[in-house]
Amino acid sequence: MSTKVTITENYQWANEHNNVNKQILRRYQIYNTTGWKDGLKGIQEMLGQARNKMERVRSYGGKWSLSDVAVSNDNMHDTKPLTFWAGIGASNIDGKNWFADKASLDKRLFYFQSGAQIAQINIALEKAGFSLPTTGASNGQTLAGAVSTGTHGSALKIGAMQDFVRALHIITGENEHFILQPKTDPIVKKGFSDIFGAVLLNDDELFYAALVSFGSFGVIHGLIIETLPLFQLETYCIRINYSQAAGIFPLLANFKHDSSTNITSYLNSVGIKCTEDPHHVDLIANPYSTSNNVYLRAMFKRPYDPQKLSPEPGSSDTRVGDDILSLVGGIADSIGAAVPVVVNQLFKDVAKVQSGFTQTPRNIFGDSTVYHIKKGGASVELGVPVSQAKAAVDAVFACVQSSVFAGFVGIRFVKNTKATIGFTRFAPLTCTIELPAVNSEATHNFYKKVFAELDNLNIPFTLHWGQEGDYSPQRLSRMYGAMLDKWIQARKKFLPDSVQRYMFTNDFLKRCGINEAAPLTGGTII
Amino acid sequence: MKQNSFQKHIRFFILIVSFVSIASLSESCSSVHVRAKQASPADDMHKKTVYALWWGGSDPIETIDCGEGKGLQIVSSSSNWLYSLCTVVTLGIVVPMDIEYRCTSENLQNGGTLK
Numbered sequence: 198m199s200t201k202v203t204i205t206e207n208y209q210w211a212n213e214h215n216n217v218n219k220q221i222l223r224r225y226q227i228y229n230t231t232g233w234k235d236g237l238k239g240i241q242e243m244l245g246q247a248r249n250k251m252e253r254v255r256s257y258g259g260k261w262s263l264s265d266v267a268v269s270n271d272n273m274h275d276t277k278p279l280t281f282w283a284g285i286g287a288s289n290i291d292g293k294n295w296f297a298d299k300a301s302l303d304k305r306l307f308y309f310q311s312g313a314q315i316a317q318i319n320i321a322l323e324k325a326g327f328s329l330p331t332t333g334a335s336n337g338q339t340l341a342g343a344v345s346t347g348t349h350g351s352a353l354k355i356g357a358m359q360d361f362v363r364a365l366h367i368i369t370g371e372n373e374h375f376i377l378q379p380k381t382d383p384i385v386k387k388g389f390s391d392i393f394g395a396v397l398l399n400d401d402e403l404f405y406a407a408l409v410s411f412g413s414f415g416v417i418h419g420l421i422i423e424t425l426p427l428f429q430l431e432t433y434c435i436r437i438n439y440s441q442a443a444g445i446f447p448l449l450a451n452f453k454h455d456s457s458t459n460i461t462s463y464l465n466s467v468g469i470k471c472t473e474d475p476h477h478v479d480l481i482a483n484p485y486s487t488s489n490n491v492y493l494r495a496m497f498k499r500p501y502d503p504q505k506l507s508p509e510p511g512s513s514d515t516r517v518g519d520d521i522l523s524l525v526g527g528i529a530d531s532i533g534a535a536v537p538v539v540v541n542q543l544f545k546d547v548a549k550v551q552s553g554f555t556q557t558p559r560n561i562f563g564d565s566t567v568y569h570i571k572k573g574g575a576s577v578e579l580g581v582p583v584s585q586a587k588a589a590v591d592a593v594f595a596c597v598q599s600s601v602f603a604g605f606v607g608i609r610f611v612k613n614t615k616a617t618i619g620f621t622r623f624a625p626l627t628c629t630i631e632l633p634a635v636n637s638e639a640t641h642n643f644y645k646k647v648f649a650e651l652d653n654l655n656i657p658f659t660l661h662w663g664q665e666g667d668y669s670p671q672r673l674s675r676m677y678g679a680m681l682d683k684w685i686q687a688r689k690k691f692l693p694d695s696v697q698r699y700m701f702t703n704d705f706l707k708r709c710g711i712n713e714a715a716p717l718t719g720g721t722i723i
Numbered sequence: 724m725k726q727n728s729f730q731k732h733i734r735f736f737i738l739i740v741s742f743v744s745i746a747s748l749s750e751s752c753s754s755v756h757v758r759a760k761q762a763s764p765a766d767d768m769h770k771k772t773v774y775a776l777w778w779g780g781s782d783p784i785e786t787i788d789c790g791e792g793k794g795l796q797i798v799s800s801s802s803n804w805l806y807s808l809c810t811v812v813t814l815g816i817v818v819p820m821d822i823e824y825r826c827t828s829e830n831l832q833n834g835g836t837l838k
Contacts (some may be wrong), residue, residue, distance in 0.1 A: 226766070232834060257763075275766045280831045286838035308837055313814045314763035336761065392837055564761060 200239040201228040212260040214574040218634045225274045233281040240416050245371030256416045258339025262663035263576050266411045267684045269703045276312035292384035295352050304425045309343035311417045319559030323492045323587035327424040330353040332562050341417045346663030347409045347619045351479040351609035357621045359408040361423050369415035379404045406687030408616040413577035413701045427501040433469045434494045442491040446587040469495050480608040483544040484597035485537040507554045536603045577644045580620045586628035592650045600643040604634030617684045620659040671709030754801035763784040764796040765829040789826035799823040
């Protein structure tokens with residue numbers, strides 16, 4: 198290779214949560230020297246070599262997924278060394294705002310190479326006077342990894358992370374790469390793709406299919422994202438009974454993207470004094486108790502004002518934005534009958550968060566502590582229509598009573614996505630129900646029980662691609678229906694060569710039954 | 724009678740060996756983590772066992788090269804039952820511990836504006 202590349206043969210790959218381990222043929226780490234050119238060239242050369250050897254390739258970032266969605270048996274590409282970022286010149290912009298804001302669009306669009314991590318992006322954007330419109334609760338993912346698996350927060354009017362991506366820069370072979378954007382709402386002109394020597398492709402079906410495609414459309418080299426002027430979040434957290442908290446479900450069932458969320462009076466009634474809609478609202482529930490068993494968290498978006506910021510939190514402080522997978526780390530070694538006691542005890546600690554705490558997103562959704570989980574973490578996240586959220590949460594609680602589930606229940610609300618197989622697909626809001634716990638057989642039996650119970654109740658649900666669950670062809674067909682075939686056809690159109698489709702296939706896709714790749718000479722190779 | 728006593732000793736020996744084996748193979752039972760705030764990790768976690776000797780007279784000093792402009796994202800120190808036993812048996816002369824560390828990732832490269 199002519200660029201700076203480190204290749205580690207027979208690499209033992211493990212995800213950050215330590216529940217996916219695999220020996221792979223080789224790991225590539227490709228570095229920029231100055232600018233982006235060497236990174237791009239290095240990826241192209243890697244793909245050329247893989248094609249010559251008829252091997253598969255998968256890029257990965259923060260290793261944040263709990264499933265093997267980002268794992269290949271052959272070559273894996275660590276994107277983290279690729280950290281170039283830049284603004285987009287006004288002369289290359291051809292689009293309109295997705296997020297209502299007066300600030301000029303040419304100041305708010307950025308190109309990030311795939312390895313930029315959320316923590317780094319938060320810091321860089323804050324210095325530049327901007328914020329990511331939404332993130333997950335933690336900052337360990339890379340931008341490309343988070344987007345490709347449909348990572349989300351609970352920002353009611355924004356959506357998941359893929360919903361602020363305006364274009365994708367995807368490399369599909371040694372000599373092929375594309376700037377892919379929606380035809381109905383393009384963002385850049387041909388002049389932009391010419392900078393990279395890429396082909397500009399305006400296509401709605403391809404763009405929305407590729408947005409959440411977990412590396413199966415090729416190697417994402419970079420993304421163009423629309424940011425927002427720097428804001429701060431004023432956060433509140435109260436502890437209430439589930440019966441009170443459940444009052445939010447019917448209100449959000451009538452949610453409208455372009456008007457009031459109708460929950461201001463509800464929040465006032467439960468003790469969060471406010472006069473305007475929250476930017477973010479979520480619940481953390483303890484399934485082993487019936488009183489004071491829910492933390493209701495609400496965050497209000499404010500223009501950046503350094504005079505009104507709370508002191509920055511210490512690295513060991515509990516924050517309102519903490520992700521609950523970190524919080525369950527303390528349960529990791531508890532077993533059997535001790536589970537309710539430990540969960541109840543740990544749940545009290547979440548109450549240390551301060552209401553009124555105001556900080557920028559990087560200090561609200563900060564560092565995670567998943568490495569504390571010695572036996573590996575496990576998590577499933579369901580997406581259900583908000584109109585059926587209460588029935589779904591009730592079903593989860595009922596399953597807990599007859600199972601062992603060493604964890605909490607995280608409930609968030611996300612605007613429906615345009616991504617073809619984004620798991621936050623239910624309009625107007627998808628209620629996500631996260632079930633993080635200890636990685637054990639009992640936990641996995643519990644998950645199966647939940648799926649069966651939701652089926653019994655005829656509650657439609659999807660599963661977060663970056664977490665665990667039932668990814669059988671039957672389940673996928675039930676979750677996405679015709680959209681799944683639309684996605685498969687889009688992939689086939691984007692990667693017309695069956696060898697290319699094979700290269701970007703992995704065991705996860707095969708298990709899902711969406712690995713469409715024609716048999717090569719000599720029979721089926723997958 | 725002698726046979727019974729011999730068998731008891733064998734059983735006791737097997738029990739001790741099994742216990743020590745399980746303890747030494749088991750994961751560390753206590754650990755401490757020091758993490759840099761909002762630091763993005765590189766890919767590999769490095770792990771090694773170090774020994775503090777002679778009651779602090781010869782403490783290990785590890786030099787880690789993360790590359791220019793980069794630092795440590797996390798350092799963890801852990802011990803286990805066997806290490807504790809070693810410390811007690813040697814009256815503190817040998818104190819083993821496992822350390823794990825990970826460097827920070829490449830810094831973001833600001834490319835200005837793409838025109």
